[in-house]
Amino acid sequence: MNTTRETPIRVSEIFGPTIQGEGILIGLPTVFVRTGGCDYRCSWCDTLHAVDSAYREQWHPMSADEIWLEVVRLSGNRPLTVSLSGGNPAIQPLGPLIERGHREGYRFALETQGSVAKDWFADLDVLVLSPKPPSSGMATDWGAFDTCLEMAADRPQIALKVVVFDDLDYAYARAAAARYPDLPVYLQPGNHTPPPPDDDDARVDIDGILDRMLWLVDKVTEDRWFEARVLPQLHVLLWGNKRGV
Ligand SMILES: C[S@@+](CC[C@H](N)C(=O)[O-])C[C@H]1O[C@@H](n2cnc3c(N)ncnc32)[C@H](O)[C@@H]1O
Numbered sequence: 001m002n003t004t005r006e007t008p009i010r011v012s013e014i015f016g017p018t019i020q021g022e023g024i025l026i027g028l029p030t031v032f033v034r035t036g037g038c039d040y041r042c043s044w045c046d047t048l049h050a051v052d053s054a055y056r057e058q059w060h061p062m063s064a065d066e067i068w069l070e071v072v073r074l075s076g077n078r079p080l081t082v083s084l085s086g087g088n089p090a091i092q093p094l095g096p097l098i099e100r101g102h103r104e105g106y107r108f109a110l111e112t113q114g115s116v117a118k119d120w121f122a123d124l125d126v127l128v129l130s131p132k133p134p135s136s137g138m139a140t141d142w143g144a145f146d147t148c149l150e151m152a153a154d155r156p157q158i159a160l161k162v163v164v165f166d167d168l169d170y171a172y173a174r175a176a177a178a179r180y181p182d183l184p185v186y187l188q189p190g191n192h193t194p195p196p197p198d199d200d201d202a203r204v205d206i207d208g209i210l211d212r213m214l215w216l217v218d219k220v221t222e223d224r225w226f227e228a229r230v231l232p233q234l235h236v237l238l239w240g241n242k243r244g245v
Pocket residue numbers: 038044045046047085086087088089111112113129130161163188189190191192194233
């Protein structure tokens with residue numbers, strides 16, 4: 001019997017199986033657990049329904065067991081990778097959920113901006129750290145970011161992922177990569193047509209995003225920055241701004 005009252009986890013949505021659309025695990029069948037609430041407010045966030053506190057009524061308090069039952073239902077009880085995202089999932093008590101899933105053979109990836117560190121980072125299989133560039137309007141606390149790396153210790157595979165809209169963001173990405181030369185770095189062209197929070201399938205300017213992707217590829221190759229990987233948001237190319245994919 002669980003005697004310790006677990007703090008509930010605020011959940012915006014649980015969806016999948018779909019494919020991981022971004023970064024180091026791109027293409028991998030994944031169930032997403034998206035938590036509600038974020039300590040940032042990026043100007044171009046494509047997930048405001050899980051960020052803007054005006055929508056907090058839609059963030060359901062759930063126990064780790066209740067979340068787990070839904071992951072098992074969606075995955076047909078077949079172990080796969082569960083991506084913990086948000087908002088900022090790092091502000092939620094996700095340790096017990098990870099423990100539960102590992103007992104049943106599932107793996108866990110975390111998507112976070114690196115502003116808040118938790119001890120359960122050391123239990124993750126993959127940690128994607130996505131510091132925010134100048135176009136986001138956010139300032140990076142590199143001390144907090146370093147603590148995320150310290151808390152992760154040596155279990156998770158760790159990768160940097162930086163969204164790039166313009167030259168300033170590109171320079172920020174280069175500086176971030178130089179700060180952590182041992183981490184793989186993924187560059188992601190920004191979606192300048194992110195959905196408003198109350199529209200779960202808003203029009204997206206795919207051509208504009210692909211133009212930015214081509215610009216970014218040219219930048220990286222002309223600079224001979226051969227360690228960087230340039231990847232689109234694959235799920236956006238497939239399904240536009242649709243939510244829950
Ligand atoms: C919605 S965030 C949630 C997790 C965490 N808050 C973070 O930012 O890493 C997941 C990923 O989507 C990226 N993202 C958000 N809005 C985007 C946009 N308009 N274009 C491209 N990527 C975007 C973020 O930079 C992050 O890498």
